[in-house]
Amino acid sequence: MTGTWIAVLVTAASCYALKLAGLTVPQRVLARPRAQRFASLVPVALLAALIAVEAFGRGRTLAIDPARLAGLGAAVVALLLRAPFLVVILAAAGTAAVLRAVGAG
Amino acid sequence: MADTTAEPAGWQAARATRNGIALGLAVGVSGLAFGAAAVASGLTVAQTAVLSLLAYTGASQFALAAAIAGGGSLIAGTTGAVLLGTRNTLYGLRLAGLLQVRGAPRLIAALGITDESTAVALAQPTRAAARAGFRATFASLYLTWNAASLAGAIGAGHLGSPAAFGLDVVGPAAFLALLWPRLRDGRAERCVALAGAAIALVATPFCPPGTPVILAAAAALGAALLPSAARPAGPPSGDAATCPAAAGEARG
Numbered sequence: 001m002t003g004t005w006i007a008v009l010v011t012a013a014s015c016y017a018l019k020l021a022g023l024t025v026p027q028r029v030l031a032r033p034r035a036q037r038f039a040s041l042v043p044v045a046l047l048a049a050l051i052a053v054e055a056f057g058r059g060r061t062l063a064i065d066p067a068r069l070a071g072l073g074a075a076v077v078a079l080l081l082r083a084p085f086l087v088v089i090l091a092a093a094g095t096a097a098v099l100r101a102v103g104a105g
Numbered sequence: 106m107a108d109t110t111a112e113p114a115g116w117q118a119a120r121a122t123r124n125g126i127a128l129g130l131a132v133g134v135s136g137l138a139f140g141a142a143a144v145a146s147g148l149t150v151a152q153t154a155v156l157s158l159l160a161y162t163g164a165s166q167f168a169l170a171a172a173i174a175g176g177g178s179l180i181a182g183t184t185g186a187v188l189l190g191t192r193n194t195l196y197g198l199r200l201a202g203l204l205q206v207r208g209a210p211r212l213i214a215a216l217g218i219t220d221e222s223t224a225v226a227l228a229q230p231t232r233a234a235a236r237a238g239f240r241a242t243f244a245s246l247y248l249t250w251n252a253a254s255l256a257g258a259i260g261a262g263h264l265g266s267p268a269a270f271g272l273d274v275v276g277p278a279a280f281l282a283l284l285w286p287r288l289r290d291g292r293a294e295r296c297v298a299l300a301g302a303a304i305a306l307v308a309t310p311f312c313p314p315g316t317p318v319i320l321a322a323a324a325a326l327g328a329a330l331l332p333s334a335a336r337p338a339g340p341p342s343g344d345a346a347t348c349p350a351a352a353g354e355a356r357g
Contacts, residue, residue: 004147004149004152005152007169007179007182008152009155011156011165011187012155014190015162015193016215018187018194019194019196020212021194022195022198022199022200022201023201023206024201024211034329038329040192041293041328042189042191042322043189043191045324046168046189046301046318046322047281047284047298047301048324049302049320050168050305051281051302053309054280055277056309057306060309062310072274075281076281079281079285085131085135085279088278089275091278092271093270093274093275095274096268096271096273096274100271
């Protein structure tokens with residue numbers, strides 16, 4: 001079994017276990033306001049970090065990829081226009097693809 | 106939860122079911138994007154399908170694919186994906202009282218906990234409608250998400266260079282779309298997002314790929330430990346939780 005398979009299975013099992021834990025553990029476990037606050041803010045911090053690293057990271061260095069940044073800019077515009085999820089993704093990928101096709105990226 | 110409205114309970118459950126099915130179909134189609142991005146990242150079609158079938162939580166799936174694409178440590182990638190899944194525990198805690206499931210039904214219901222099914226269930230006026238909405242969203246989204254992610258994975262394999270189709274932008278654009286509604290929640294959320302991004306960028310040159318994202322969780326910890334999230338200028342130790350410092354760091 002490759003390392004990737006192990007990562008896939010561990011992620012799947014852990015994500016399922018986290019869901020089941022919510023239905024199973026006593027309600028008072030997360031009754032503390034700070035614990036709740038932390039759990040609700042973790043996705044915000046991680047998603048923002050993922051966006052930053054994917055936008056500017058290239059391995060262990062930071063780099064500017066104009067087509068990629070333009071794609072993310074298109075996603076922001078789509079989100080401001082309240083476009084649905086899939087339209088946001090298509091706008092981002094389409095913008096990057098077109099810029100690369102014309103050699104601007 | 107008493108039914109205090111004049112509307113017949115059957116109507117409420119039927120409307121919850123309709124809403125759930127519609128939302129599941131609309132959001133599930135984005136599985137296409139996940140499938141394509143996952144295969145472009147180096148996951149096989151089978152690995153992509155297993156993630157959608159068993160993890161069944163979009164943000165974590167995208168995060169693992171991103172970590173594998175970045176060639177980083179698999180442990181760091183897995184940790185980041187699992188940390189993103191912790192919000193489902195909170196959802197489960199809120200849903201437990203509404204769903205009231207035990208035994209095998211509980212094992213199945215647990216799989217169905219997502220941002221979408223939780224949102225539909227919690228929006229209903231009665232417990233019966235909440236259960237109907239949860240079930241409908243789960244069924245509709247699960248089927249659509251898995252079919253779409255399989256189609257995206259198979260389709261991406263036939264494309265030449267992933268970058269030529271902008272597939273490398275699919276992941277960050279998806280994260281942005283998932284983050285967007287949270288940024289409207291309040292100033293604390295925006296500060297945590299800025300600080301998280303800043304921490305990850307600053308850490309990137311010094312850490313193995315994947316770990317900067319996990320370090321960003323410190324931003325959430327800092328904000329949760331502050332006595333008040335609305336504090337304009339935090340203590341010096343709270344660098345991760347104060348907006349001005351984070352904004353400056355992001356530019357520098």
